[in-house]
Amino acid sequence: MNRRIIWLLTRMGINKVRGKRVLALVIALFFLYALVFHTSEIELTDRAAQLKEMAKSIQTLNSHSDLWHGRQACRHPSFDVNSPEIMKFVKFEPPIECKGEKDWVEIKGSRALITQEARRKHGDIECSFTDLIRTNDFSTQVGLTTKTHTEYSLESSDFVRVDCIGESGKRWNNIMAGARFDQDIFDRTGGTHCPRVQPK
Structure with missing residues (x-):
């Protein structure tokens, strides 16, 4: 067969050396084509087998009624x-006791009140309440300062800096947080997440 092809190529005016090269190229292309075609056929067969397995697993899942009747499919261990294995890591911790004096001011909702205990200890107390206004996520500014001997109502901000001085000259300060009543926020949320009763 090779002689015939070479003879044909020679007859067409192509010399023998060049004909052998062309013949080798044709044979190489034939083997390459056969290899690629055969491999893709194997891949197609494997893909078909994969699809069959997937279809079978989906049918198996559908047969488990627990998945589709509101029950939990994955059972968590109890x-x-x-248990002793867990309790060996648990250690008793005594309650936290803050040393020092209790806060002179306590906040209830949007009202900051000077406590009776602080009045008993330090006599008449004057406190300065300075609103801390959050202008954006990265900065705050200081608002107005209000001095009082009784209570302060949070209106411009939820945060306030408190500086107090008692009759004896003793001082106390802190930054405190409350929850002011803001009609705009109340209107935006529709009142569903806020108490409907306005603070007194």
């Missing part, structure tokens, strides 16, 4: 939280 552990005893007081």
Whole structure:
């Protein structure tokens, strides 16, 4: 067969050396084509097998009624939280006791009140309340300062700096947080997440 092809190529005016090269190229292309075609056929067969397996697993899942009737498909293990294996890591911690004096001011909602205990200890107390206004995510500014001997109502901000001085000259200060009543926020949220009763 090779002689015939070479003879044909020679007859067409192509010399023998060049004909052998062309013949080798034709044979190489034939083997390459056969290799690619055969491999893709194997891949197609494997893909068909994969699709069959996927269809079978979907049918198996559909047969489990627990998945589709509101029940939990994945059962979580039941552990005893007081088991010795866990309890060996739990250590008793005594309650936290803050040393020093209690706060002179306490906040209830939007009202900051000078406590009776502080009045008993330090006599008449004058406190300066300075609003801390958050202008954006990265900065704050100081608002107005109000002096009082009784209470302060948060109106411009939820945060306030408190500086107090008692009759004896003793001082106390802190930055405190409350929850002011803001009609704009109340209107924007529709009142569903805020108490409907306005603070007194």
